[in-house]
Amino acid sequence: MLSLFPPCYLHTMDSTITPILDGKNLAQRIQTELQQQVEQLQGKFGRPPGLAVLMVGDNPASAAYVGNKEKACTKVGIASFGKHFPTDTTQSELEQVIEQLNQDEQVDGILVQLPLPEHLDAVTLLHKIAPDKDADGLHPVNLGHLVRGEEGLRSCTPAGVMRLLEEYKIDLKGKHAVVVGRSILVGKPLALMLLAADATVTIAHSRSQDLSAITRSADILIAAVGRPEMITADMVKPGAVVVDVGINRVTDKTGKSRLVGDVHFDSVKDVAEFITPVPGGVGPMTVAILLQNTVQSYIRTMNS
Template identity: 50%
Template sequence: MSATIIDGKLLAETIRQRVADEAKRLGITPGLTVVIVGEDPASQVYVRNKVKQTEAAGFHGSEHRLPESTSEANLLKLVQTLNNDPSVHGILVQLPLPDHIDPDLVIRTIDPAKDVDGFHPINAGKLAVGQDSLVPCTPQGCILLAKTVHPDLTGLNAVVLGRSNIVGKPVAQLLIQESATVTVAHSKTQDLSDVCARADLLVAAVGRAELVKRHWIKPGATVIDVGINRVADGLGKSRLVGDVAFNEAKEIAGAITPVPGGVGPMTIACLLANTLKAACWAEGKPAPTF
């Protein structure tokens, strides 16, 4: 029996509508500014989508498109200007940055209260100790998708495949907060496929196309596939696939996210939720939860 396909597009649309409704109810217009340096094609698409959905939610969206040659000092100066602008509640500097710019320094320069990506060390630290913070968007999306299958994650045996600062580690910390029993697996894990096959909930976030095969998955498990990998289709074109071999995995999993259409749409929806949260904090109003 094939797995239930978890519809990230539908859930993301629901969250975006709730965010827009809450902003209207609270009488605030959150402002999100996206900064992009250079001409990376994928980044260009991401920024267009972020700004478009920001405006569709009734927020004030703006962008700064800077040339590849922009100096680190000038980028940091722009970030400081945005930090001091009360109409800007959220700042997102699109990654990757050109090689001559230190991304960690840029992230540390963003005001933590406006860090809607949730990457600032202060927000990362608050997440680690369970304090309220701005949480990275893709991990938030993973948890919300998992909860469409398991409204209560308490006691689930969860395996996070990947240990990046952007996805793997924060997903693990969020799952711990949900009282799941969490294992973080990675390329150095012994008997990796066996570790994954014990998971009630498997979050795959390693960036390796179709690494996770059928035998890596416990029958009936929920699989959240974070990977977005472009591979040749053999016809001179390419297609997007996840970190999970979807066609074979769906025959054994209980529920699974597709690629595309799973985690991806949730990332921008959670970005809007973070921007609303930051705006509420700036206005001294309680932030809604999603």
């Protein structure tokens, strides 16, 4: 499929040009397409898709993420059933809410916003979500479908990365992809998706020996470790495609804060063939796939 918008280029001080993998632009287009789809389907089915995002506590980053998701729902035409709970909410209270949402015919997707307060068991809560309403694609049933190469809801961030690579026609067949990070949220499912696209995949992590040698061997380098700017130019093969999944807030000496990724953008942009910015790269794609998963669940439910 041809891209409907040209690559965005970053002009550097030495007049070289680094193409940017523009997740913000692509996510906006996906949302527009979903909006048109939802308008048509709502007339057919008699109700809009519904998404419930559960947030516990007052984490500022989580509040910003939830706010962005709710705004995106409004834009697309998805009914938002967001629920905000105080920090001292108990495990059993949340499990009861999830069970109620599982039975609610107006709700097609359920997402538990992470991280949760320490006294809560996130894994158990995720397992309580009905697999068909698992908008974040993290239920063991959906992860099992991914392992087996079967249809199912996919983890939002990894699926967003794959969609972004597809849009810019990044050839993965036979290429060496290195994923730095082994979380169940990103690293492991993304490695499986890359394997399904015929890439040769290495998963690196904090215990990997000579990490720089591993990353320098990558044609496709994906950083998903949550450590600000740890991937530097000397760790990147010239001409590699670099995808930065990290979103970290750092504060400078003046007290001013800003968002940075796991990649040292200013140095790596001069080495890479393509690179994602932070913000504006993978983050918007995660939200777009969340909405896409919700609409997919909605269609399957209404047609069953």
